[in-house]
Every structure is written in C-alpha cells, then in structure tokens.
Amino acid sequence: MNLALPAASIGTALLLGGSIIALIGLNPFLAYYHMIVGAVGSVPAIGETLVKAIPVAFTGLSFAFAFRCGLINIGAEGQLFMGGFGAALVGIYLKGLPALVHLPLALAGGFCIGGLWGMLCGWLKTRFGASEIITTVMTNYIAIHWVSYVVCGPMIEPPGDMPQTALVQVSAQLPRILPGTRVHLGLVLAIAAVCFFSFYLWRTTRGYETRVVGQNPHAAAYAGMNAVTNVLLAMFLAGGMAGLAGAGEVLGIQHRLHQGFSPGYGFDGIAVALLGRNTPVGVILAALLFGALRSGGNLMQMLSRVPLAVISIIQALVIIFVIAEGIFRLRRKAPAGTGGAAR
C-alpha cells in the first residue's frame, strides 16, 4: 500500500475542514490542537476514543456480516436499539443473580433480541422477497419508537415522572477495565467479536457458504447450499452484533435505557465496514478512526467553540477522502475496482 495516498487523503480533508473553521472566524490550529488532545492527548482521552470505537466496531461488523452474504443491512441502528432494550430487560428485571451469570445473560439478551430483529428482515426477504434495504430502513424507525414507548410506558422507572428505565442491576453492568476512563469490558468483547467474524467466515464451512452465497448465489445454489438458511443466519448474526453495540451502551455506559440513546452509531457502522473493506483488521482500524474523530470532535466543540455542524463536515470529508483516495491517483490508470468494496 502506498503511504502517500492515505496521508494525502486525510491531509486534504483536514486542510479543507481547517479552511471552513477559519472562514467562520475561529482558529483552525487551536481547534485541531484540541481535537488531537481530545482524541489521544491523555489516558482518559484515549479511553474515550476506545469507548466510542466499541459500538461502531460492533455495528461495522453487523454491516460486514450481512454484506459478506450479499445483503445490505441499513438496519444496524434499529438492531442496536433492540439490543439495548433486550439487555435492559434482562439487566433490570432478573434479580439476585451473581454477576458471572447475570452479565452474560444480559449480553445474550441484547444479542438475541438484536439478532431476531435483524433476522426478521432476513425472513421477510426469504419468505416474501421483500428487499432488505427497505425493511431494514423501516425497522429502524419501528425500533426507535418501540424503545421510546417502553421507556415512557411499561418499563418506566417508578414513580414514573422521568422517561427512563430503572438502573441496570450492578450484577449486569459491564465492569470498567481501565482505571480513570470509561473503557468497559465491551472492548474485550468487541475484539472477540472481530476474531469470531474472521474465524467464522474464513475457517468454518458455514462461513464459507455465507461468502459463496454473497458472492455468487447461483453457484451456491448449484453446489446445493441453502440460501434461505444462510440469509437468515447472516441477518441473525448481523443483528446480534448491532445488538451487542446497544447492550454495551446500556450495560457499560448509560446503565439504563433512554429514548434515542444512540447518536447514530448504527449508521456510522456502514461507513466503518466499507472503510475497512469489510475485513476484520479494517473494521478495527476504521472503528478507531471514528472513535478518535468523535472523541476529538467533542473536545474541539467544547473548548474551541467549533459548532457540531462543522465537525460533521470534517468527519464527512475524512470519510470521502479516505474512501475516494483514488482521487489522488487518477493521473495514472486506475486499477479496476479501486475504492470499491472488496468481496
């Protein structure tokens, strides 16, 4: 890989972003200084970068899993909400269990409900032929309103004047693993999930089938592979991964369920997966980049008064220039498939 390309990509994005900051009358150098400090400047800052990388690593894996099976999963956001709901359900209402039992159960609750929510779209596709692009978009809205409903209604914390659930039992909370930061056990889970993703797809027969179905459904059918099972399984795993992102937020960070508790981690997952070319290592690196942008962006907004909107622009520019790094080699003949997703 040519080193000059990514450098040029990110450099250009930051340069453009810096000019916008300068245009609105702020000091771009000070702003970027705060961004770096906020992303990697101290142990807590690095911690925050990791905290924000965890959910997008999961949602990135969610998109990648489905993508490997030839499915476009726009529904990670909704699956994340359902995962948070499942984890909260188990984490709040199951009482008197030791942490060693309760925490895995709560995580499983998040994984399964997220997974089933994803599988619903898989089922609608295999049973009725409904495009997963539409159903995942629609189920996002349904899940978000559902969480809103349970927090205002059935799961509201007594006496019921705040739209939030009760606190998750301590036995179901993800322990924090880095002193002085909010980094929780979810980090280890995310790494494990990436390993699972890699092992499953490239080392098991099932995973091989998933990839064949994704790459060439006709060949898969010819070889006697069952597309229905593979689609259902892929969407279950994809939903489960996104569900774990939600479970991690509820059990590790917020400790209760709120309405609208995700700042769009599900949608970030799409970019994370595609930026990481749907590969395990790629997803980890892209998740770290997104975590750093969010964490650094926060401090930049807090201390340099750069509005959130400008930070969105910078994030968009970074995505655009990294994914379209081909801009910088147009002079040469571009190799086929440049910038396209690897399959």
Add this chain to the structure above:
Amino acid sequence: MIDWTVQVTEFLAASVRLGTPVLICALGLIFMERSGMVNIGAEGMMLVGCLAAVTASYLTGNPWLGALVAMACSGLVALLFAYLTITVKANQVVIGAAINLLGLGLTTTLFRSIFGIDVALPKIGTFGHWTIPYLVDLPIIGPALFKHGPLVYLGFILVPISHYILFQTTIGLKVRAVGEHPRAADTVGINVFKVRYATTIAGGILAGLAGAHLAIGMLSFFTEDMVAGRGFIALAAVIFGKWTPFGALGAALFFGAAEGIMFRGQAVYPGVPSQLLLMLPYVLTVAAIAGLVGRATPPAAAGNPYAKE
C-alpha cells in the same frame, strides 16, 4: 357533528401533501438506480435543496427562483457524488452516507452564517395554493386533489413524463441498459460514464426540488435536519414501486396515507400511546411490501462502479 366528507377530503389531501416530497425525490432515485447508482445520500441532497430554496426565495422574494436555485445546488452536490463514485469509483453507499453528514453540517453552518442565530425566521416568498377550476368542484376528490401548491402538480406531472422517458425513448433504453449490463452497453457504444453522470445529476436536481417543496411549499422556513428521514423513505419507495415511476407514485401515496392515518389516530384515540401510532406508517409499509409487492429485483449493476477493460 363531524362531517365525514370533509374528513375524507382532508385525509386524502394530507396523503397527497405528505407523499409529494417522497415522490419527487423517488423519481430522481429511479433514474439513478436504473442506471446502476444507489444513492443513500438523497437525505443530504434534499436538505441542501431546502436551505437553497429558502435562501434564494428570501433574497429574491420569488419562490420559483427558490426552487430553481435549490435544484441547481442539489445538482451540484449530485455532481460531487457522481465524480466520486463514477470517476473515482468510490463505494456508493459510503459516499452517500458521507453526503448526508456533509449536507447536515453544511446546511447548518451556512444557515447560521446567512441568517444568524439570534434573529427571527425571515419572511420569504412561498408557493400558495393553486386551485384548478372546475375539477376542484368535484365531490370529495376535487378539493383533495386540486387544491395544492404548484410543486405538487409538478410532481404528479413528472410521473408519466418519467415513465415515458424511461420506457419509450432511446434515452431510457440507454439508462436501463447501463444499469442492467454496463459492459454490454459499452460494447454497443453507449457511454456508461456519461449516462450515469446524467442520471445522477437528474437525481440531485429532483432531490433539490423535493427539498424546495418541503421548505417553501409545505412550510416557509428552514430548520436544521428538517428532512427528517424522508430521503430514506424515498429510497424505500423506489424499491416498493419496483423501480417504476407509477410504482413510486403508489408507494409515496401509500406512505402519505399511512402517515395521514397516524395523525388522525392521535386525534381520535387519545388513549393509545403515541409511540405505537408513530410506528404505524413503517409497520404498514413493511406489511405492504411483504404482502403486496413481493419479490423485487434491482437493476443488476446497481451499486457497482464501472471500469473500462
């Protein structure tokens, strides 16, 4: 006490109003998808259209100029999208997602620098209602269908026009060929890049028009993130309508009607939790897709960049 004909009329009118921005945006997306371009970024393009329409209409006092500028600005954003995905061959879904983020950031920043934070919303020129003579006197459907802003009629007129272009002209044939089999299209001398550039810019222009309708047709101001998911709904409407203009019309009206039911549900059944009613349009859409529409086959080359051998 409640007059049911009025109720039905108002409900139909609301369905048309709510369906129109989705319809206009979906028409553009059909051309894009038919030529092999998947555009997740319609949301951001619409938002740019909203701000451009409000700004231009504010400066000139003329809503038509507002709509034109909105179409031009969203067209420019689409040009960027086209350059990145067609020429540079970057992944369409990611670039689309980035365009949404960029659209939100840019419009918010520009809105604040143009209009400021402290000042009240400016008075701008908006589209009034155009009442179509004679037709409006028809019972029930008259006032429901023939008393709208001009962009609503424009959206409806665009449906048969799009259908004609797509299925009856050589242009349409080229677009579909490029979407189904770009390599074959290339061999018979169709310029794949040119066609895709053209459809993408057309898609952007229509997204801009949809944004203009939202901002100065339905409302008379710009607020941050005002598109609120309609770009995604339009994307769904394209597939729901099986990549045909009349299909998209049906899908958009269906969605508008589902929302219309939801609003009336909140008025009539105060005991039902609002969140459950808010889910209704989406649940109905999923049910309709599963039950009525069935298997949908996208254009074969949708989402894939094309490179000459």
Add this chain to the structure above:
Amino acid sequence: MKRCVVLALAMLLAVGMVTGCGGAKQPQRLRVAALLPGNITDQGWNFTAYNGLKRIEKELGAEVTWMEKVPPSDFEEVYRRYAQQGYHVIFGHGFQFGDPARKVAKDFPKTWFVVTSTTISQAPNVASLIPNAFQQGMLAGTITGLLSEKKVVGFVGGLQIPSIVNFAKWWEAGVKYIDPNIKILSAFTGSFYDAAKAKEQALAFINQGADIVIHNADQAGLGVIEACKERNIKTIGAIADQAHLAPEVIVNSVQADLTLAFEVIARKVMDKTIEAKHYNMGINDGPVALSGWKTWDSKIPQAVKDRMNQIVADLKSGKLTEATLPK
C-alpha cells in the same frame, strides 16, 4: 489501512506541536459551560439556554461555552472534560443530564452542576432548576379555554419528556379550569426536528374542529404555527416570546424563559450564595410569564383580559396552585 491511521494520528500530532497553544487562562473570570440536547437555533428550549449564556457573558463578563446535541452516551464524558478544564458552573439542559451530573459531581467538588427540568439535588454541588410547569400549563390552558369558540382545542408536543408531558398535563387542567366541557386533542410527534410532521398533526386537529392549536416541540413547533397561519387559527407561543414569528395568529406567548434564570444562577455561583437544592422558578421569579397581547390587544375581549389578569394574580399570590386547583 493501518499505516494510514497511524500516519493520520502522527500528522494530527505534528499539527498540534507546531501550533502548541492552549489559550491563556484568566483565573478570576467566571467560567460557564452548558450541555444542550439540541440546536441553539430551535427558537425554543435550547435557544433560551443559548440566550442565557449570552446574557451571562454580557452581564457578568463571564467566559461561556456550550456543546450542542450532546448524545446520552457522552453526557458523563462531556461533564468530566468541562470540569477538568476548571469551569465554575456547568449547566445540563434537561432532566436526562441529572444522573451523570450526580456521578461526576462527586469527583469535582469545586464545580457547580446545575440541571434544568428536574428536581434533583446533591450536596455539596448539584442543584436543579425548573421553570414551573404548573404555571406555564395553567396560563396556556386558560387562554386556550377562554378563546376557544368551537370548544375543541389541540396540543402538539415533540418527544415525551417531562417538561413537555407536564406542560401538556397542566395545559389540559387549565382548559378544564375554564370549561370542563371543552374537547381536548393532544398528540406527540416523537420529533423536535420534523416541522412538516408537526404541521400535518396540527392540520389534522384543525380538521377535527379545533379552533386553537398550541405547541411545545421546539423547532418542530414552528410547523404548528405554520398550520395555524394557513388556516387562520389562533395559537400561543411556547417557551420564548414568539409573537414576531406570526403576529397574525400568535395571540400571546407563555414564556418559560430560562435566560434570566441562567443569569440568576450564575450570579449565585459568583457570590457563593448558591445552595445544593432545587430551584423552582415560577411567575414570581421571572422565567414564567405572559409576553403580552401585543397586536391582539384590541381584538381580545376585555372580559378575557380581566380573567387572565386575575389568574396571573392568583398564580402570583399562591391562591392558585396544584393543591388548590378544583378537581
């Protein structure tokens, strides 16, 4: 890919070292920060907080900063970072900021954490602030009740959060206080951004016969005003004085203007008189108020004006409270 990230970070660091400036700090100046749940341009909840900060900046010469649209996952982090930077008071603008405030406050005893729209407090440094929802609701409800001729009225809210749910509850009580037979329509659109949705909801109510439709949905509420303009229906401004947005339909505004309240709190922090308690700011303290009839003054019947003056007086004197409200 890996190299690309490493390189990016390296570059960022390089930029930082070259510039390497942290901004000079003046220890004596009051430093105020705020966590806002939405956009400062929403003409409502966040707009009044923004105005509050600007007022603090101007009146007290304080250094102010804020962060918009803070997502729930970042509450704790943002609090902590502001506190580490030595801000003297940090506002959390919404009930949802209460939990993390209590958590972080333990680690930063020198910083004040003030949360709006909730009743929590925690010694020694967490206070809370609420614009009295009962009084807001009563004012809006009684005007609605007095001005409705068709005896059907509507309310459009954004998300179901305490400040809005309570407002709706007491608005209903206020309407019933005037006339128990008025039909009340009420809905939540689930969004503070979707103005088109709020407008359609208002139109649906007008269609059901409502002749006054009011809102409490921040920027989405502008859609309700739009619907009222289109159908020539009366409405009431919410949170800030909104008369200028549509003088032809906004008869009055019920302010829950925290601009002043923010300044009051900041002053208390400055002269160290603030206590770790709940501050309920009502009609006697300034934030809750009617903006006045303005251009509608000549069109409103004297009887209505007199009745409203009486209600304002009753609220001020404590004659009309949640406890004394007739069932």
